[in-house]
Amino acid sequence: MSMKSRMIIPFIVCLAMAMGTAGVAWGGASPEGSYAFLFSSGPYHQLERMDETATALYTAAYTNNRQAAFAELQKIHKLLGNEMLRSYGNEDGWSAMENDAAAIERALTSGVKHSLWLEHTVRLRIGADALINGKGALWHQYKVLLNHDVNAIKLAWKRQAGDPVAAARATMQGLREHAARIETAAMFAGDSIRMKELMERIAYAGRLLDEKQSTVAKTEVDQSLEAIRMAVNGVFLEDKQTSAVPAVAVPGSGQPLKWTLMLGTLISAVLTWTGWRKYKARPYGVKKL
Numbered sequence: 001m002s003m004k005s006r007m008i009i010p011f012i013v014c015l016a017m018a019m020g021t022a023g024v025a026w027g028g029a030s031p032e033g034s035y036a037f038l039f040s041s042g043p044y045h046q047l048e049r050m051d052e053t054a055t056a057l058y059t060a061a062y063t064n065n066r067q068a069a070f071a072e073l074q075k076i077h078k079l080l081g082n083e084m085l086r087s088y089g090n091e092d093g094w095s096a097m098e099n100d101a102a103a104i105e106r107a108l109t110s111g112v113k114h115s116l117w118l119e120h121t122v123r124l125r126i127g128a129d130a131l132i133n134g135k136g137a138l139w140h141q142y143k144v145l146l147n148h149d150v151n152a153i154k155l156a157w158k159r160q161a162g163d164p165v166a167a168a169r170a171t172m173q174g175l176r177e178h179a180a181r182i183e184t185a186a187m188f189a190g191d192s193i194r195m196k197e198l199m200e201r202i203a204y205a206g207r208l209l210d211e212k213q214s215t216v217a218k219t220e221v222d223q224s225l226e227a228i229r230m231a232v233n234g235v236f237l238e239d240k241q242t243s244a245v246p247a248v249a250v251p252g253s254g255q256p257l258k259w260t261l262m263l264g265t266l267i268s269a270v271l272t273w274t275g276w277r278k279y280k281a282r283p284y285g286v287k288k289l
Contacts, residue, residue, distance in 0.1 A: 046085040047132045053079065054121075054128035057104075061121040064114045069121075073108065076101050076124065089131055093188035100124050100184070119177065127184030139185035142178060143236040149175035150229045153205075157221060168221075169209050175228075176202050182235075191235050198231040 053075045060069035079085060080101060086094055100120040107117035130137040153175060156167035179198055186195035205224040 046079065046082055047088060047128075050076075050079045050085065051128045051132045054124045058121040058125040061104075061114055061118045066108060066114070069104070069114075070108050073101060073104055077105075089188040090190070090192075092192045093127060093131075093184055096184040096187055097124055097127055100127075119181065122181050123184050126181055127188060130185035130188045137185060137189075139182040139189075140236065142182045143232065145178055146175065146232045147229065149178060150225055150232065154222075154225055157225070165209055169206070172202070172206055172209060176206070186235055194231065194235045194237075198228070198235055201228045201231050 053072055057069060057072040057076060060066075060072055076097075080094065080098055100123050103120045104117050104124075107114075107120075126137075126139050130139050149171065153168050153171045156171045157164050159167060179202055183195055183199065186192070201224065205221065205228060208221050208224055
């Protein structure tokens, strides 16, 4: 290798490393700093596309724009088949998204009312948001809503006038729908077991309300509603209290890629400086007499 090459090659590497360090430090909206700056077609870029497409699908469903909904659904299907994208989250969450996408396709094909498949688009929207936004995802806001639903069921169940059973059943339906909306998101966050427990407790309370009431049954209903509240709080436990991990792990202050690039920049700069000094001393590789 010539003396010029020993100086020029480290210099080029130093520039590339410096640009990469700047990109990670200051560029991009990714929670991983700026991985998109270096890998614009990587999995995080695909996650952004999934989030945007799921949002567009929900908007089309909400406005009953079936043609737009079908177009966005085709994009969803393509993204669901992306193996690189599925490296995020877990298989339970992706399977749930596939089921919702299939249900929407059946509804669009058969021409049923959009109100019957709108909830599936909501699940897709919240699930995709959970993948990309971590602790700031929309589904975390449902903790307050679900607890409010439980309180409403208790009030309806204990009312003196009218039919308390019918009132409790009607309110239970709202709780069931709200819990189903966040099921995929909870799976992506690693809370599959707790979410399954919540859905089973809701189903059990619903069966109790469908049975003929007695003194024992009333006590069981009260206990089942309290169990639902505990299950709701369990789903939304902080990461330090549970084994759940975020679908997209946000790196800590260490940022391995950032430090790797910084170290590479330093090493290549030293090599460039050393090569330059040797080149000045022996520009042609031969000492002057």
